[in-house]
Amino acid sequence: MLKIGQVNKLKVKKIVDFGVYLEGNDEYPSILLPISSINEDIQINDFLSVFLYYDSDDRIVASTKIAKAHVGGFSFLKVVDVNRIGAFLDWGLSKDLLLPYSEQRKNYQIGDYVLVYVYINKANHKIVATTKYNKYLDLNKPHFKIGSVVNLVVSDITDLGYKVIVNDSYTGLIFSKDKTLNLKIGQTCEGYVKQNRSDGKLDISLDPVGVEKMELATDKLLTLLKENNGLLNLSDKSSPQQINKILKMSKATFKKAIGQLYKRRLITLEDNKIQLRK
Template identity: 40%
Template structure:
């Protein structure tokens, strides 16, 4: 039986307030409100197992926002002398013990954490010092690789991101051309592997692929309306607000579509060929 994860467990018996499931750690209660319709003794159910407010093992069919061994960005529900309590999608909030905090948190704040099983207490807890749980091995990829990026924190230089759940990288502010929010997951690219093992990242495809991707996005926008009030003389902020791309990338995309004969251009307007 995996604490803090999903388990396939057999129903042992039914009681007024739920069903007991068989596990290596003894029978575990699945409260009545979480029992799937039609479940009978002898059936196998898929449940998440954690500890309730009295530290008893309990099962649920609710899906937490993160399992043990995962990173996530969660919202603070409450703060007390023992630490901060996070909403992780279950009835019992997830605790960041005071020793695992990296800054003062307030209700409503969002914090990136790593969820783990404390070996001393056998309780599921979180740590806001998520860097401690990244891999200490060299990044196995190379510049140009595609990666999954979890936006973990914002600094003066840019956004810290957790790369493929194992390594840390940075998206520089001057290379980000669309809104990013802590906890967002984006497909990104490794721009450079630094000597210290950290990664410089980008969310736009490197080189000419970037222009091709932008051209696809621009063409999709044009096909919805036939034209857009943007051209090569438009202000960068206007382009960014409407399309989420820099003016440099926008002009590359315009050039690509123009060479294919797909658009007609004006200083402040782009129109699909054939549209009036």
């Protein structure tokens, strides 16, 4: 089964002067990989990983270049042209990706960066982008295991924190108090599930949660203490900003970590510093 707008592994069936033909399916038995996309010796029956998309004549063609976006996923792309039908986005291929006016939350200009979802328009079978992506998200209650590692795309920044898209399917929130990194809209990273909410959204942390989180936090503190001759100029009275700058963890996590180390008699606590016991 061919996956248009995604990477496919296809077999070489014929070599010609202007490229190679790859084995497709019943509807598209032969797919051209232009010679401009070939940068290696290729033989009949070789299997190649190629990205399939529609060229300027609406024919399915292959490229060894992997696009910056794929059908069914989100990406943060630059507007490189605007005309009467919409904006065009650079997604790393010779033919730019169309963002129709009907799929824009606002009018975009050349040079703007836009977070989009990529899909195939059922009416004309073309690959297009949209900024009105909520209709493509799963609104059912998610059922992730707490602590699960997930892929994130930052979709918005609010007073509450970072709004994120989780695994290209769900919406989530990293609360301001849980921020350990300064992220930007369109930035991708990994996160951890803190809570499955009944409204279909997820609470997300940038740090591991539960027992693993505390083990990592206490290990980080001990390592940093040893690297600084057994002394850190931090305490439970330090500001969240200062703690985050030095340790890249929230104040709540920091306080729990030093509490555990204190109970284990590994550190002593003073007004403005932590000291490693000798």
